[in-house]
Amino acid sequence: MDEKKCCGEGYRGIPLEIEASLCRCGGIEGLIERLPPDAAIAARCAAHRALADPFRQKILAMLAVQPLCVCVIKAVLEIADSKLSYHLSVLKKAGLIQGDQQGNWIIYRLTGEGERWAPPRT
Template sequence: MSKQQGPVVDLGDLCATRVTREPLTEEQADDLASAFKALGDPVRLRLLSLIASHADGEACVCDLTGAFELSAPTISHHLKVLRESGLVESERRGTWIYYRVRPEALRSLSESLMPVAGVPA
C-alpha cells in the first residue's frame, strides 16, 4: 500500500523564515532536526499533544499508556525520544514519571518556521 503524497511546493513562493533567511549553524540544525524528527512519528506527536493538553500541562506516564494500543515499553521508548530531543522533560515522583512539554522548545520550532518581520513574503 503506497502513501498518498502531499502537494508539490513551489520553493520560489516560500515565505522568508529564519531558516530560509540566514544559514543555520551546525548546532542549530542539529537541534531543529532532532526535534522535527521526533515529531515526525504519529505516536510521538500524539504523546506530545496529550501531555500538553493534560491538566496542569503535565501527565503521568500511567495516564498516557491507556490512550494507545501499544505496550508500555514502546510508549516509554517514544517518551524517551521526545525527552532526548528536548521537547519534554520528566520528573520521577515515587514509582511514576510525570512529563511536561518544554514551551521554549516548541517556541524555537515555531520561530524557525515563522516569517521574519519586515521581509516580504
C-alpha cells in the same frame, strides 16, 4: 561568457535581482554568516525526526493539555510499555518533553521547545 562580479566574487549566469540581493548581504560570505550554527540545525533536525510519528504527535498533544504519568499516556495510546518507553525517549532526547520523578511516578510535561512544536489544540 560574461561573469558577474559582486563583492569581488564572480557568479556566472545568476539573475540580476539575485546578484543585487546577494551583494547587499555581503556576497557568499555574508550569506554563510547568516546561517544558523550547525548545532541549532542539528537540534532542529532532531525535533523534526521526533515529530515524524503519530504516537509522538499524540503524546505531545496530550501533554499540551496537561502533564501526565506514563499509565495515562499508555491507556490513551493502547501500546506496549516498551514501545511507549521508546517514544518517550525519542521526545526527551529531542528536548521536547521532560520527566520529573514524583515519588514512584514520573510525570511528563512539555518543555518550552515542546510547547512550540506541540500540535494545536482543537
